[in-house]
Every structure is written in structure tokens, then in C-alpha cells.
Amino acid sequence: MRALKYLIVGFVFGIVLTKSEAVSWYRIYEMFQFQSFHMYGIIMVAVVTGVIGIQIIKRKNIKDIKGLPIEIQDKEPGSIRFWIGGIFFGLGWALVGSCPGPIFILLGAGFLPVILVLFGALFGTFLYGLIRDKLPH
Amino acid sequence: MDVIFQTWPWYLSGFLIGMIMLCLIYFGKAFGMSSNLSTLCSMTGIGKRVSFFDFDWKLYRWNLLVVLGAMIGGFVAVHFMGDASNVDINPKTIAQLAQLGIDAPNGKLLPDTLFANEVFQSPKMVLILIVGGILIGFGTRYASGCTSGHAISGLSNLQIKSLKAVIGFFIGGLIMSHFILPLLF
Numbered sequence: 001m002r003a004l005k006y007l008i009v010g011f012v013f014g015i016v017l018t019k020s021e022a023v024s025w026y027r028i029y030e031m032f033q034f035q036s037f038h039m040y041g042i043i044m045v046a047v048v049t050g051v052i053g054i055q056i057i058k059r060k061n062i063k064d065i066k067g068l069p070i071e072i073q074d075k076e077p078g079s080i081r082f083w084i085g086g087i088f089f090g091l092g093w094a095l096v097g098s099c100p101g102p103i104f105i106l107l108g109a110g111f112l113p114v115i116l117v118l119f120g121a122l123f124g125t126f127l128y129g130l131i132r133d134k135l136p137h
Numbered sequence: 138m139d140v141i142f143q144t145w146p147w148y149l150s151g152f153l154i155g156m157i158m159l160c161l162i163y164f165g166k167a168f169g170m171s172s173n174l175s176t177l178c179s180m181t182g183i184g185k186r187v188s189f190f191d192f193d194w195k196l197y198r199w200n201l202l203v204v205l206g207a208m209i210g211g212f213v214a215v216h217f218m219g220d221a222s223n224v225d226i227n228p229k230t231i232a233q234l235a236q237l238g239i240d241a242p243n244g245k246l247l248p249d250t251l252f253a254n255e256v257f258q259s260p261k262m263v264l265i266l267i268v269g270g271i272l273i274g275f276g277t278r279y280a281s282g283c284t285s286g287h288a289i290s291g292l293s294n295l296q297i298k299s300l301k302a303v304i305g306f307f308i309g310g311l312i313m314s315h316f317i318l319p320l321l322f
Contacts, residue, residue: 003202005164010203013157014210019218020150022240023211024246026226029234032314037147037221041147042154043288046280049155050248050293057162063152064165072162075291075298085280086287086305092272094313095265095321096251099284100277101207103270106247108208113252116263119194123261125174127271129189129277135279 014105023105025097032094078137092124142220158289169286171277173197173204220244237322249291250322265321280305 006110020042026040032041056062057070093099094118098106103121106114128135151154158168175190176197184191202253224242239250248254256262280302282291288306291299 003199006199006202007206007209007281009160009209010206011162011210011213012153012206013203014207015214015218015249016145016150016153016206016210016211018246019190019204019282020147020154020216021144021246022150023320024224024242025248026224026230026234026242028189029162029314029318030226030230033230033233035230038147042151042282044154045148045151046158047155047290047292050289051295053155053159054162054293056197057159061258062163064163066165066247068165069298070162070165071191072146072294074294075287075296078281078298079301082150082280082287082301083305084219084277086246087282087309087312088272088308089283089302090277090311091313091317092269092276092309093284094310095272095318096269097247099170100174100273101283101285104170104173104204105207105210105211109211111252112254113256113262114265116232117265117270117273117311120267121174121179121274121277122270123267124271124274124276125171125278126178126183126187126190126274127177128182128275129175129187132189135267136245 013101014108017105018100018109023098023102024107028094028097039067079136084136139252141218142222144223144225147152154289155293158285158293161203164199168290169200169282170204171274171283173200175278176201215246237319239322276309277279 017023022042027039030036054072062070098117102119103114107118161168176194178193179190179194220246223244224246227241239248251262282302287299287302292303
């Protein structure tokens with residue numbers, strides 16, 4: 001059961017991202033060309049839902065599933081890393097039209113060439129780990 | 138029944154994505170997809186040589202289960218919930234893509250130009266997909282998050298760092314979409 005709940009959340013995530021077409025290269029291109037509100041609407045509603053939910057969790061001290069207090073961790077320290085790393089990711093996102101979630105979702109759906117994107121992404125992750133100490137953060 | 142097969146509206150999709158994030162917080166975890174790439178690297182045992190991957194990947198098995206579920210969800214949605222009316226993008230976008238030589242959606246999620254199985258025979262397309270992947274993998278780890286970790290989770294938690302990252306995503310995306318893609322196609 002403990003494992004099953006993660007599978008179910010993932011399953012719903014895969015369905016929603018596919019049916020909303022957030023996994024579509026076309027939708028990402030259309031977004032960066034400012035030719036549709038669709039993707040902006042998705043991101044904005046997700047963030048508004050999240051902000052409201054997190055505020056409720058914090059103000060009512062809601063406990064997690066195990067009864068422990070919920071602590072939402074702050075992001076890692078740094079500043080320049082968010083700009084430069086963000087730009088690198090943005091370049092890749094607009095080129096192949098998928099962020100990390102959709103890479104897996106599309107592979108599951110059977111789009112075989114996406115395996116090349118996954119190999120690249122794993123190598124890129126490895127590359128960061130390798131040269132991390134030489135990069136400004 | 139149509140609602141299953143048609144494109145899901147942005148307000149429903151956005152709400153569900155927000156709820157998925159909140160669900161994972163309720164489970165005592167966090168919503169972030171790109172960290173799975175680190176976990177997969179760590180599973181190979183590379184942590185012995187590269188300290189960044191020297192962590193107990195078993196702690197993140199739950200997130201690999203989320204990924205597995207997402208893959209199954211993608212399979213089900215593409216094979217049993219699709220419709221020829223899907224991916225109804227702006228006609229202007231389609232015209233622009235035609236100029237670049239990229240095929241129109243006609244119900245498909247991905248252009249054949251980039252994602253048909255024939256691309257394995259095109260060194261240029263293989264290179265584009267791999268380089269795109271490298272940018273995604275390197276960029277998300279450098280920025281410590283992607284769309285799920287920064288744009289959704291981070292902004293929902295009112296993190297300035299995430300706002301910087303998201304602005305970065307858009308700077309990079311706009312440069313690619315407006316200036317580099319036209320040179321590549």
C-alpha cells in the first residue's frame with residue numbers, strides 16, 4: 001500500500017500532463033511564441049492551487065500522512081546558479097519540448113526517440129555532478 | 138464521455154497538477170521530477186567516483202515509483218484517451234512551423250520531424266535530441282529543479298530562488314524558440 005500511493009499519484013500525473021498536452025513539443029513551442037494562453041493557464045492555476053494549499057497547511061499546522069508536522073524545505077542556497085542553470089534548462093526545454101517529467105511520460109507512451117533525450121539528460125546530470133565544484137553558485 | 142478524449146482545459150489540468158504537488162507534500166515528500174535523474178545516476182554506483190552522486194538512492198525510491206506511474210499514465214492516455222481533435226494549436230503556430238519544415242500536429246503530440254522512429258537515421262536529429270537532453274539534465278541540476286520543482290513547488294512556496302530559476306527558464310526558452318530553432322530547421 002505504501003508503494004501503491006506513489007504509483008497512483010504518478011499515474012494521475014502522467015494522465016494529466018498528457019491530456020493537458022503539457023508533454024507536447026507543439027504546446028511548448030506555442031507557449032514560447034506567445035501564441036496561446038493554454039500553458040500559461042496551466043502553470044498559473046497550478047501555482048495558485050499550490051499557494052493556497054501550502055498556506056492552509058502552514059496556518060492550520062496540518063500533519064502529514066504519518067502524523068508528523070509538514071516541513072516544506074527551502075531551496076538550496078545560491079543565486080547565480082538559478083539564473084544560469086535556469087537558462088540552460090530553458091534552452092533544452094524549448095529545443096526538445098520536454099521537461100524531465102514529460103521525458104518519462106513520453107517514453108512510457110512509446111515515443112522511442114525520446115530515449116535519446118533521456119540519455120542526454122542523464123549525461124547532463126552526470127556532467128553537472130562532475131564539474132560542480134568549478135561552477136559558480 | 139467527450140471530456141476523456143478531448144484536450145483537458147488549462148484550469149482543470151492546472152488544478153490537478155497543484156493537487157498532485159499537495160498530495161506529495163501530504164505524503165511527507167516533495168514534487169520534483171528532475172531529481173530522479175540524479176537518483177538514476179547514483180544507482181549506477183558512480184557515487185564512488187563523483188561525490189555528488191554519493192547518497193543513498195534507496196531513499197528516493199518513492200519518486201521512481203511516481204515516475205513509473207507517470208509512464209503508465211502516459212501510455213494509457215496516449216493509447217486509450219486520444220482523439221484526432223487533440224493538440225489544436227494556434228493556426229499561426231502551424232503556419233510558422235510549416236516554414237521551418239516541421240509537420241503540423243493533426244492530433245499527434247509530437248512532430249514527426251523530431252520524434253518519428255526515422256530520426257534514428259538522421260545524425261542531425263539524433264544530435265539535437267541528445268544535446269537538448271544534456272541541456273535539460275545539466276540545467277536542472279545546476280538550478281536544482283525543473284518545471285515541477287521550481288515553477289510549481291517553489292513558486293507555490295513563494296521562493297524567490299525559484300522565481301529566478303523560472304525567469305531563467307523563460308530567457309533560455311525564448312532564445313531557443315525565437316533565435317536558435319530557426320537556424321536549426
